[in-house]
Amino acid sequence: MPHRILVTGATGTVGRQVIAQLLETGVKVRALTREPVDLPPAVEGVRGDLSVPDSLHAAFDGVEAVFLVWPFASAEGLEMVLKLMAETRRVVYLSSAAVRDHERQAERLIGRSVPQWTILRPHAFAANTLRWAEQIRGGGVVREPYGQAAMSLVHERDIAAVAVRALTQDGHAGSVYELTGPQSLTQAEQVRVIGEVIGHPVRWEETSPEDARRQMLARGWPAAAVDGILRAQAEMTLGPAPVTATVEEVTATAARTFRSWAAEHAHAFEAAFPPDQPAGPGLRTTWAEIIDGGL
Known part of the structure; x- marks a missing residue:
């Protein structure tokens, strides 16, 4: 060592x-x-x-x-x-x-x-779903494009x-x-799982990629990053995401499910945070980390 x-x-x-x-x-x-x-x-x-x-x-x-x-x-x-x-x-x-x-x-x-x-x-990253926390806490609806984009979080x-x-x-x-995680889930399915974990229905509302692009640019995200994310999500609608057994092969422990991750971070989706506190300990959802998470 x-x-x-x-x-x-x-x-x-x-x-x-x-x-x-x-x-x-x-x-x-x-x-x-x-x-x-x-x-x-x-x-x-x-x-x-x-x-x-x-x-x-x-x-x-x-x-x-x-x-x-x-x-x-x-x-x-x-x-x-x-x-x-x-x-x-x-x-x-x-x-x-x-x-x-x-x-x-x-x-x-x-x-x-x-x-x-x-x-x-x-x-x-499963942690990328923290970007939905404010929408979920505010009304139980996530409004984004590409609800059928599949990911193995x-x-x-x-x-x-x-x-x-x-x-x-x-x-x-x-x-x-x-x-990867152990299963492929669409974004709409991820939202449903979060709702089941916190005990409150959460639904997906499809919006246009153009609206999403305008909103991300307004938040200061680089145009190249925004276009890359939307392009990748569009490609992810073509079928299930690949799933590997690498985590278990290397660690001798099965990869954690998205449901288990959501249960660990349920507080981020069901409780209000002070303005200067991140949604979860040590977890950030800046555009850079979303990109690094493979979106």
């Missing part, structure tokens, strides 16, 4: 879970953050920014393995960051099932630069569990893991 592991994206949906599960193994954990944040007492926090390589020397010093989240829509700058990892022998990179151009380029750079690498390609804890195995155990070098 590596002596010390660095977690980037430490405050994100998956990064928080990676930290929690690494601590359970007894390994020393270092977290890279751009700003001061509250971390578990056993975690060493280090300030740095992946877009500023000169700020990363302390983060990589003495690290044997890295959980790498590259939060940019371009692989530019990654090669320089990888050069700073010269003493790091193992990297687990959080890519996505969509494998967009910058992710594919990042995968290639990592493959050329790191002795032991593992690529994670998760499908859509994956629990963030399952993504983290695979990452932790790859970071701490041998036998995963050179592997590319496509991660």
Whole structure:
């Protein structure tokens, strides 16, 4: 087992879970953050920014393995960051099932630069459905396009569990893991499951892609990201989403269902939150994380 592991994206949906599960193994954990944040007492926090390589020397010093989240829509700058990892022998990179151009380029750079690498390609995060929380709390109706878009939503804890195995155990070098939940559900079915879990009917109301695009742009989402999401959702209406057994094969535990995820986060859909509090502990639903979740 590596002596010390660095977690980037430490405050994100998956990064928080990676930290929690690494601590359970007894390994020393270092977290890279751009700003001061509250971390578990056993975690060493280090300030740095992946877009500023000169700020990363302390983060990589003495690290044997890295959980790498590259939060940019371009692989530019990654090669320089990888050069700073010269003493790091193992990297687990959080890519996505969509494998967009910058992710594919990042995968290639990592493959050329790191002795032991593992690529994670998760499908859509179950946590992405938190974007519906306000609509559900406000009236029990979700208004979006492509209700028949099918996804095999994956629990963030399952993504983290695979990452932790790859970071701490041998036998995963050179592997590319496509991660899904155990079943394909359309967006309308996901909404129905949430309603069943919270004990209040929730229904899907179909809207036009044009209306959805205008609303997302008004919220400040980049046009390229908006168009990519809508295009991907349209393609997902063509049939069931693929389902893999990778989570169970790697962790020896079956992948968690979307219903179990919804039960864990039921409070986000049935109770009001203060304006400055996120809908769920450590879970964010920015456009970047939705993209990274494979939508």
